[in-house]
Amino acid sequence: MKSGMVEKEGFAALVLRLRSEGISDLDLLTAVEQTQRSQFVPPPLAEDAYSSRTVPIDCGSFMEGADLAVRLLHRLQVKPGHRVLEIGTGSGFTAAVIARIAERVLTVERYRTLVTAAQSRMDALGLRNVVVRQADGGNGMPGEGTFDRIFVTAAFPSLPRFYAEQLTHGGSMLAPLMDGEACMMVRLTKTGSRFEREDLFPVPFLPIVPHIAAAL
Template sequence: MTVAESEERAQFTLAMRARGINDLKLLRALERAPRALFMPPRFADISARDIALPIGCGQTSPPPSIVAAMIASLDVQPAHSVCEIGTGTGYCAALLAQLANNVVSLERFQTLALEASARIKAFGLANVAVHWADGFDHHASGDRYDRVIVHGLIEPPAEVFRRLIRPGGVLVAVVAGPERGEQHIVRLTDGTSGAGEAQDMGPAHAMRPLERGLARAL
């Protein structure tokens, strides 16, 4: 690692702390997996900025602070099995894989799924499985997870995704707020220990509505 790269990573970590990301394990994961490694090469110079970036197939990579805030809301533990809906570039999966036992990541665009899988393999992570699949249908598989994260704007109560979590599990996603353009990160439980109502974990932005269906490319 060059001095410039080291300084850039340090500045990135400070920026995440300034945005309320204080979990040391998550901060270390962010340091070990620079966003630039998971973005199209043309964005190498700006990947460390806390901005959304286009990634192909009409999709975007959310700002790192939003990704980190969603992961922090999950409270991932080393023994956990995690399901990610919306692989995108593979960046979030790479972060989750450093915190969890294993990660199953689903991407509806085949092009993005293949690219993300290649990036994750090149990064050296063996506990991530990327699948070209529709997250809306995954509950039919019968698979259940300790933690589920959904990258996309959804409508509560999100039962189709809540079915993916084990008893005592947690789902984190983004929902629209009452004001136009307003978005919030929400944490939902399976409902076994209560009503399973959404807990507001803070503001979000730049999330597109989650869509159904498989596609090879846009």
């Protein structure tokens, strides 16, 4: 089967699964459709691009399944005009989808190999409103101004309150929190200098690792 047909069928199946969960955000689904996910997975695993399975990528990292990726972006609620910070670029897929909706995306990753690959994909897609940077995102990105949304895909041991200064008033972030052996994705909405917390669902993310990688 030709790659284009595999892409269309994979996306169509994904949309059906998402709609069964009540996710039918047209802007988000259009952004996902325009961002061919098969271009972000290793070529031997292209047929898994739209599956719910986790896909391994370079540097011992992984892409969450397509269903979980879109479910998280749905909860992030990115709108036109937003400035978004992503901690954990990985393949660059979620940053690319966000960039089709938001005004600007700053995505950071500790592995140079992943940064280089993600930047190449952004260039190929013509996405000029994404900045991909190798950096330690453990404390956010102080000095970069404030963001309307912050999206983190590495788990913190406790509520990351230092992010409050990096969110606009009414801004929100999604971040995984470790709770014993479990990892829960939570949405934190800034009200004044405080966070309102909403627990969403368990996620398979690993604890955050400080500093940029010495190799790779």
